[in-house]
Amino acid sequence: MNEHTPSRVGSPRLAVSAAVSDDNVLTTCLAASPDIESGAFELRTYRDYPSAAIALNDALESAEAEWVVLAHQDVYFPARTLTRLEEMLDGLAEDVAVVGVIGRTPLGETVGEAWSSGMSKVVGVPLSEVSDAITLDEVVIIVRRASGVRFDPALPGFHLYATDIALTADEAGMRVAVVPLTVVHHSRPVISLGSDYAAAYRFLQRKWAARLPVLTMMGDIRRFPLHLARLDFRVRRASGFARTRRAPAGDPAEIARSLGLTP
Numbered sequence: 439m440n441e442h443t444p445s446r447v448g449s450p451r452l453a454v455s456a457a458v459s460d461d462n463v464l465t466t467c468l469a470a471s472p473d474i475e476s477g478a479f480e481l482r483t484y485r486d487y488p489s490a491a492i493a494l495n496d497a498l499e500s501a502e503a504e505w506v507v508l509a510h511q512d513v514y515f516p517a518r519t520l521t522r523l524e525e526m527l528d529g530l531a532e533d534v535a536v537v538g539v540i541g542r543t544p545l546g547e548t549v550g551e552a553w554s555s556g557m558s559k560v561v562g563v564p565l566s567e568v569s570d571a572i573t574l575d576e577v578v579i580i581v582r583r584a585s586g587v588r589f590d591p592a593l594p595g596f597h598l599y600a601t602d603i604a605l606t607a608d609e610a611g612m613r614v615a616v617v618p619l620t621v622v623h624h625s626r627p628v629i630s631l632g633s634d635y636a637a638a639y640r641f642l643q644r645k646w647a648a649r650l651p652v653l654t655m656m657g658d659i660r661r662f663p664l665h666l667a668r669l670d671f672r673v674r675r676a677s678g679f680a681r682t683r684r685a686p687a688g689d690p691a692e693i694a695r696s697l698g699l700t701p
């Protein structure tokens with residue numbers, strides 16, 4: 439396991455961390471974000487971890503900032519996005535522990551949006567103000583370190599950790615929120631859920647049995663054994679039963695400009 443800390447350190451209020459498996463993706467996406475590239479905000483990377491939960495817990499424990507942005511390596515933050523996020527976080531109530539840019543409300547409504555290169559479109563529903571949520575998309579998770587809310591190190595793999603930490607915050611009497619902030623997720627398309635997703639799904643199915651059905655961004659976690667297979671079929675059908683995950687097209691910075699996200 440390896441942690442890299444840059445020599446340039448930015449805001450003491452907000453820092454950015456990522457679990458990294460591909461340095462080329464990191465360099466062209468997250469690290470190329472103007473607010474990070476300029477040194478205005480610190481970026482720490484974590485490599486060779488067995489799960490997202492363990493990597494991101496290390497990120498939270500080693501950080502010094504009040505809020506830590508846990509972003510996918512293939513996320514691009516348009517210019518001034520992190521500055522605007524810092525301002526939004528300043529206005530949140532003290533009981534807000536976890537924040538995202540896309541999530542679902544307890545009623546199942548999707549709130550927040552992001553550009554998805556894997557789907558070649560903006561996904562989600564735009565917000566004009568902060569909204570409460572019960573689950574989040576993993577693309578960007580922001581955690582208030584002082585809340586004490588952490589990821590479950592027993593959760594395997596790299597899926598559904600946003601759902602788990604959101605439920606953990608809710609069980610502790612703290613709030614989860616989505617902020618009106620659009621990012622570029624320069625991702626490959628999802629063509630199936632896969633065995634890693636299935637392992638995380640079954641873990642949460644056992645852990646949160648008393649709260650089932652549990653809302654996620656891909657579909658609910660339910661008691662019924664066949665429900666996961668149905669979800670996987672829907673994903674494969676939506677992808678046209680593709681066999682390979684194509685590389686994302688375009689440049690994240692140009693995508694941000696074309697969407698009017700760059701001032």
